[in-house]
Amino acid sequence: MPGVIVDCAIYRGGRRTEGPADFSDALAEARATGDSFLWIGLHEPTEKEFDLVTSEFGLHPLAVEDALRAHQRPKLEVYDDSLFLVLKPVEYDDSADSVTAGELMVFVGDSFVVTVRHGHTNPLGTVRERLESNPDVLQHGPTAVMYAVSDAVVDHYLDVADALRVDLDELEAEVFSPAGAVGNTAGRIYTFKRQVLEFRRATGPLGDPMMRLAGTGLPFVHEGSRPFFRDVSDHLTRVNEHVEGLDRLLSDILSAHLAQMGVRQNDDMRKISAWAAMAAVPTMIAGIYGMNFEYMPELGWRWGYPAVLMLMGGTIFGLYRFFRRRGWL
Structure with a gap:
């Protein structure tokens, strides 16, 4: 099990504290103090490995099944004893004009956070460090981690959208250049449309979960975290507007290219x-x-x-x- 645990720590009053090395003992300590929570991060656990976590944290079987199988749409599920959020972090390979999506699941309860990551995209690299340097946010409890993870994923969406826009501007300039497009331009345009579609599958469905987290009525969500989720929701709206703009631009470029060919x-x-x-x-x-x-x-x-x-x-x-x-x- 240690091989799949990326990090495991107890947080009390917004600050990381030294705790037991075993996550079962650490969870028991966090529950005993009342004002603490445990954050454990996992990377591609097997079913047998995840069973140990499931039994300790009492995670819902349906959420556990989703976390193990991956290939889920972004969504938010509310269970009696936890929240379950699915995110799709995205990376863009500029040299290959390729969008790669990973998966990140976040379980949140009264005294714990469990993050499960699939794929090579890793938005959590600096999230812990940033949170641990900001105890005012971290003291909001487990939902502060959910906010920070969501914020990191959505902010990187903006970077990916900007990188896509730069490449599309280059493609547009090539299509409308006096010399005309070179090579299989229509194939490149369709490839870009496919990548934008992959990007949209990550960003589009996330709007509803972020709005629900920013609203009222959800359990386990600290009142002080709601303004932060509203900020993430605003950023996500900008991302979705960018994605729609990219798709429209690609359609216009394709129409212009086909007209030029005609x-x-x-x-x-x-x-x-x-x-x-x-x-x-x-x-x-x-x-x-x-x-x-x-x-x-x-x-x-x-x-x-x-x-x-x-x-x-x-x-x-x-x-x-x-x-x-x-x-x-």
């Missing part, structure tokens, strides 16, 4: 048609004089051959001038 194809077809028309004239004239009729006066005319060549050349030149003026060539 214009280029029409231009190519005009050029092909013009050259075909110019090639058809000498072919037609040669075909007429190649029909071998007995009575064709021009065939016996001394200047018939050069006259036909001049007719072909003059007609081709006239068509060329005409198509050039019309912008077809």
